[in-house]
Amino acid sequence: MKRLLMAAAVAALTSGAAYAQDYPTKPVTFVVPFAAGGPTDKVARDLADTMRKALGGQIIIENVAGAGGTLGATKVAKAAPDGYTILLAHVAMATSPALYRNLQYKTLEDFEYIGLINEVPMTLIGRPTLPANNYAELLKWLNDNKGKINLANAGLGSASHLCGLLFMSTLKIDMTTVPYKGTGPAMTDLIGGQVDLMCDQTTNTTTQIEGGKVKAYAVTTAKRLATPALKHLPTLDESGLKGFNVTIWHGLYAPKGTPKPVLDKLNAALKTALKDPEFLKRQESLGAVVVTDNRVNPADHKKFVEAEINKWGPVIKAAGQYAD
Known part of the structure; x- marks a missing residue:
């Protein structure tokens, strides 16, 4: 029996590795849970332009707007875990659990975490x-x-x-x-x-x-920005709102159960894209800061989101603003 289980495990690993070796064989869809032309859509299109070179395949953008980003996130959570439907979402991943009483997914359980992309002041x-x-x-x-x-x-x-x-x-x-x-x-x-x-x-x-x-x-950042159009602006912290520090981050997520070799390939392509000079230039021009720390790794990305859930939950509950 043990031999059969070991054989099955080896077969699964071999199959996953072979699948990843050929992946992608068709376009990968980045689901953006907000309208076209918005800030998150801009990040997605810039990243897709750069990441497709590293991934070696086409990446298309699908905007699934509505319900504060939860419609798009739900679509990805319920999609086939084959690496062809990926969610690019922002801080709503951490705030939706407090905002929505009837959320159709569990942020920390229903996704595979790929890596953090940037932080936007x-x-x-x-x-x-x-x-x-x-x-x-x-x-x-x-x-x-x-x-x-x-x-x-x-x-x-x-x-x-x-x-x-x-x-x-x-x-x-x-x-x-x-x-x-x-x-x-x-x-x-x-x-x-x-x-x-x-x-x-x-x-x-x-x-x-x-x-x-x-x-x-x-x-809203702890320090002033270096972006030419914004460097003259004070921070809210220095203006008297001590400790006020808000950035809106973006990350990549796959449906739970996506094969690890595929996730590894997506993570490697993301890391390559985040070092691309043209992508860095585009993000800098918008005041965004590309992530270079451990949060580009899946495990640290997930820990960060969990910390953000704990940060925003009390703020939202205190405001008493909820949706079904």
Whole structure:
């Protein structure tokens, strides 16, 4: 019996290795759980352009937007574990367990972790007609206009929603949150003056700040950014919100049960892509920081996500904002 079990195990390993040797034999789909044109979509398309060279096969993008990223994540969790359906998702992987009562997957159990990609700082921006021209003036304006402030976000569970929640809870100033169906329409209304403020990723705000279409007040990182368009902005920490440090990270995930040799090949291709000069240049221009530490490894990636679940859960529960 033992010999039969050992033989079966050896056969499985040999089969998996042979499968990985030929992989990929058809296009790999990166499922992006947000709309095309948004920050996460930009990261996915840049990574796919670079990673396909290292992987040796075509990578296509499929946008499955809705329910704060959980529709796309659910699709991948239930997909065939063959390495051809991969999820590229952001911090929603860690926040959805607290936001959604009836989540259709378990973040730490239903996926194979491939590696972290980058960390994207956030910027606090305002409509162009806002009277405040710097953070000190903004803080005064916020205190003078309590009960009348509108804070836009790209929808429940979005990066802008999370950053806004933390900003409000840290300041202890209530604002009316205005959810949109994506970053695009939220930014359009902010530029048009229909809402007052938004906290969003540099991948989406840098161009608008450069063009003078919005007012920029601060960045959410512990240190100032080196990006030319943003290096003049103070951090919220140095502006008085001690300990305020929010970055929106992106990672790659496969359905649970994907063969390890395939995961190893995907991880190796990811690591190669993260060192590509053109990819690094694209990310730097958007204020994103490519991950170079152990979180590019599957086990450390998973530990990081677990820590993020523990970080965001109390913030979301305190705000009392849930969805079915």
